[in-house]
Amino acid sequence: MDEIEEIKRRIDIVDFISSYLTLKKAGANFKALCPFHQEKTPSFMVSPEKQIFKCFGCGKVGSVFDFLMEMEGLEFPEALRILADRAGVQLQRYDKKEYQIEKDQKSKLYEINHLSSEVFHKILVAKPKAQFVRDYLKKRQINEKSIKEFQLGYAPDQQNLLSNILLSHGHSLLDAEKAGLVTSGHDRFRDRLMFPITDTLGNIIAFTGRAMHETTAGKYVNSPDSPIFSKSRVLYALDKAKQYIKEKKQAILVEGQTDVIAAHQHGYKNVLASSGTALTPYQLEILNRFTQNIAFCFDRDSAGEEATKRAIDLAYQMGFDVKVILLPAGKDPDEILRDSSEVFGKALKNQTGALDFYFEITFARYKKDLGPSEKKEIAAELLSAIKNLSDSVVRAHYIQKLAEKLGTPEKYLYEALENVRLSKSISSSKPLKPSVKKDTLEERLLGLIFAHPDFIKEFVKKVNINEFKEDKTAEIAKTIKKYYNENAVFNVNSFKKKNPSFAKQIDFLILPYEGVADDDILRQEFNEYISRLSGAQLEDIKQSYEAKIKEAEKSKDKEKVKKLIQEFQKKVIGK
Numbered sequence: 001m002d003e004i005e006e007i008k009r010r011i012d013i014v015d016f017i018s019s020y021l022t023l024k025k026a027g028a029n030f031k032a033l034c035p036f037h038q039e040k041t042p043s044f045m046v047s048p049e050k051q052i053f054k055c056f057g058c059g060k061v062g063s064v065f066d067f068l069m070e071m072e073g074l075e076f077p078e079a080l081r082i083l084a085d086r087a088g089v090q091l092q093r094y095d096k097k098e099y100q101i102e103k104d105q106k107s108k109l110y111e112i113n114h115l116s117s118e119v120f121h122k123i124l125v126a127k128p129k130a131q132f133v134r135d136y137l138k139k140r141q142i143n144e145k146s147i148k149e150f151q152l153g154y155a156p157d158q159q160n161l162l163s164n165i166l167l168s169h170g171h172s173l174l175d176a177e178k179a180g181l182v183t184s185g186h187d188r189f190r191d192r193l194m195f196p197i198t199d200t201l202g203n204i205i206a207f208t209g210r211a212m213h214e215t216t217a218g219k220y221v222n223s224p225d226s227p228i229f230s231k232s233r234v235l236y237a238l239d240k241a242k243q244y245i246k247e248k249k250q251a252i253l254v255e256g257q258t259d260v261i262a263a264h265q266h267g268y269k270n271v272l273a274s275s276g277t278a279l280t281p282y283q284l285e286i287l288n289r290f291t292q293n294i295a296f297c298f299d300r301d302s303a304g305e306e307a308t309k310r311a312i313d314l315a316y317q318m319g320f321d322v323k324v325i326l327l328p329a330g331k332d333p334d335e336i337l338r339d340s341s342e343v344f345g346k347a348l349k350n351q352t353g354a355l356d357f358y359f360e361i362t363f364a365r366y367k368k369d370l371g372p373s374e375k376k377e378i379a380a381e382l383l384s385a386i387k388n389l390s391d392s393v394v395r396a397h398y399i400q401k402l403a404e405k406l407g408t409p410e411k412y413l414y415e416a417l418e419n420v421r422l423s424k425s426i427s428s429s430k431p432l433k434p435s436v437k438k439d440t441l442e443e444r445l446l447g448l449i450f451a452h453p454d455f456i457k458e459f460v461k462k463v464n465i466n467e468f469k470e471d472k473t474a475e476i477a478k479t480i481k482k483y484y485n486e487n488a489v490f491n492v493n494s495f496k497k498k499n500p501s502f503a504k505q506i507d508f509l510i511l512p513y514e515g516v517a518d519d520d521i522l523r524q525e526f527n528e529y530i531s532r533l534s535g536a537q538l539e540d541i542k543q544s545y546e547a548k549i550k551e552a553e554k555s556k557d558k559e560k561v562k563k564l565i566q567e568f569q570k571k572v573i574g575k
Helices: 002-010 013-018 064-072 076-087 105-126 128-139 144-149 161-168 173-178 238-248 257-265 281-287 302-317 333-339 341-349 354-363 372-387 392-406 410-418 441-451 453-462 471-487 492-498 500-513 519-554 558-574
Strands: 024-026 029-032 044-047 052-055 153-155 192-198 204-211 220-222 251-254 271-274 293-296 321-324
Touching: 002 064, 002 076, 013 029, 013 044, 013 052, 013 064, 044 500, 052 500, 064 076, 076 105, 105 128, 105 144, 105 153, 105 161, 105 173, 105 192, 105 204, 128 192, 144 257, 161 173, 238 271, 238 281, 251 257, 257 271, 257 333, 281 302, 293 302, 302 321, 302 354, 302 372, 321 354, 333 341, 354 372, 354 392, 372 392, 372 410, 392 410, 441 453, 441 471, 441 500, 441 519, 453 471, 453 519, 471 492, 471 500, 492 500, 519 558
Parallel strands: 251 271, 251 293, 293 321
Antiparallel strands: 024 029, 029 044, 044 052, 153 192, 192 204, 204 220
């Protein structure tokens, strides 16, 4: 498809992935922490020259299309539509089912949500019936710019207003019900201030409606989960906050949508919130694409403190550096910002470590003179938090701090720590990402010699290609040897042209070594790969012959045993 190649030509993969991840220059390429699996050392590579990416930790590879599909959970038609819009490429209509984008179910739901948001917003800003809602927002100090930026709206107290509008635009009530906007043939949201919820690309995927009058249906009503919305996997305003999170190198999580809007309105644009749910591992996994530093700014009431503690435990288990922003008791971020932006700014500057927050609220509940039972209670509570720390050095720091405050030797706290169970907040959840094959030793060695052909001669001489375990790498290695023997020199571009079926894989294999010019490091890495590969092959031979010799000994075939031992020795010496 010409359109696909044109989209790839117009969209630079480095710029596109930079909107999700913090990329750092690494030779001729760029490197980042992989968004598809948890890691401490960056193994995710992006090539501006080849316009491809590969993670050498989990094995994910591909183009800008593959990246978008993986990140957003999209099918190819959806990714094609989004990238075509971004690139300004007009797509033709295709007969093939997979390219009939206008008929795609998810596309219909996006269209319905977009139209509904426009309807709600127009009613809010222009209709007399919504004047009381505009007065409410003015009282909350939410200005017109924020109303427009966050596309706030109003759903009037009418049973079928939105349903009729959707029908008039050619949408079915069945699709509107799938989108969560219609239930039992009537509009789900009535007499509510509407907050559209967007995905990381800015597509409207759901709504939160705040009741404007007393109701038995609850103050806040959220869209139900749908084919395009899962509340456990969405963070409110991430599409607006993600770039600022990268710039500030920290994400600030608050509880409510109005807290987010107030913060952005006052210039604190790295603020976001969960979407009507307690913080989940999936939301933190998404956030980990942009930063590993997180600060919680929840209400200081008992419910807010419990929510903060749960969020801290979860974030610590997932390897985040966690801070807490302490606001005056009884005040939420929205209220503080209405009173004084300076007070909120000061609280941000004075944010405390999460475990220090635990210590503060725990010891505040007890008198200064602690008895044995009180020390036991405090230790039990704080050790459960300390246990969740992934870094042993940080854990030791807080054990020491707790020992000092309790007047208890550290060794007893370490003994108690052994009996503390990790929080079940993520231990019982399913793996966040399916495990995939890691890059093998054979692949890394081939990547190195393709990037630096000076090693080809030694590779051909020292490596026993017949012992390669993987069919694909063995095929490439044998072809390298044949090509080198025929040409006496090795040119990568010429090799790729002569063997086009290997070209794409070679591009991926080369990524981590492009632009690396330190000969000593490369030599050391090459020697290590050769040594490890030889050792692995020797171990395989040893295990194979051990099994064969045992079988021969069982059958008491002395001649066969003798023959196998000789074969084994010959192979080892041949090494």
